[in-house]
Amino acid sequence: MPRRGVTVGKFYPPHRGHRRLIEAARSRCDELFVLVASRPREDPPAAKRLGWLQQMFPEVHFILVEDTYPEAPAVWAEVTVRELGFTPDVAFAGEDYGAAWAGEMGCGFEMVDRTRGASECAGRTVRSDPMGHWQCLDPIVRAYYARRVAVVGAESTGTTTIARNLAEHYQTVLVPEYGRDYYEDRMRSGRGGAPWTTAEFVQIAERQAEWEELAACLSDRVLICDTDPFATEIWHERYVGTISQEVARISVSRSYALYILTGTDIPFVQDGFRDGVHVREWMHER
Secondary structure (H helix, E strand, O other), X not given: OXXXXXXXEOOOOOOHHHHHHHHHHHHOOOXXXXXXXXXOOOOOOHHHHHHHHHHHOOOOEEEEEEOOOOOOHHHHHHHHHHHHOOOOOEEEEOOOHHXXXXXXXXXXXXXXXXXXXXXXXXXXXXXXXXXXXXXXXXXXHHHHHOEEEEEXXXXXXXXXXXXXHHHHHXXXXXXXXXXXXXXXXXXXOOOOOOOOOHHHHHHHHHHHHHHHHHHHHHOEOEEEEEOOHHHHXXXXXXXXXXXXHHHHHHHHOOOOOXXXXXXXXXXXOOOOOOOOHHHHHHHHHO
8 A cells, every 4th residue: 555644834935944844755655745724815825835836846746725723733633634535644744743743643653854954944034034045945936036127128228238237247147038039030031021910929928928937946036137028018019000908918917126217318229130210219108
């Protein structure tokens, strides 16, 4: 018979101590089930924490549980068995409450030292200062806390130069402009004269957001973005002549700690691809 284990926690947010707990527990059983306790108005919310954990440990079974119960071993033993649908063979925990919890379920108990080398990684401490405890967080969780800076502006106003310099100064990751690459490929392939379509701008906005999320996982507290999906909205309006609700939906889903808007008081420089000298002021005001 497979050995089925269980552990429980808020994972608020998941940190290095939690990783040690889950990895150790998973190595000691055939199947591991993890109860993720959830309360309203948590930041990050439980659904997002659950998603992170599922990506971090795809072979583990995670179950979201409303944390409306008193912190009593007998109560949580009943909740655990009800949520699992069976009595586990072993319970794992990194704190002393685990022995009483396992005893109420009538299963074995194993203590896991989740703090070794990670004593500073307590949930409350990390929540209060995630930037100061960056080393406690997995890349996917860092992406949530990273301060995102979007550099936007009309064509040939220095957005890319500023974005590159900021990324270099803060020694962090730069998210390049996907739309620029797409536009240049379009021109080189001989499609430059073809009418633009909404589908193209949806692709550009989606890909820009994807690049941003991937880069955020690699960032060091600050993420510098050379444009954002809102800029794609403006480009759609310029080339298609209308506002795209599809692109707008992507745009409103993004948030940034800071926007830097470049001015139009510098000369327009032609690089062989630019064609927006006559709409610089309109784009800037837009």
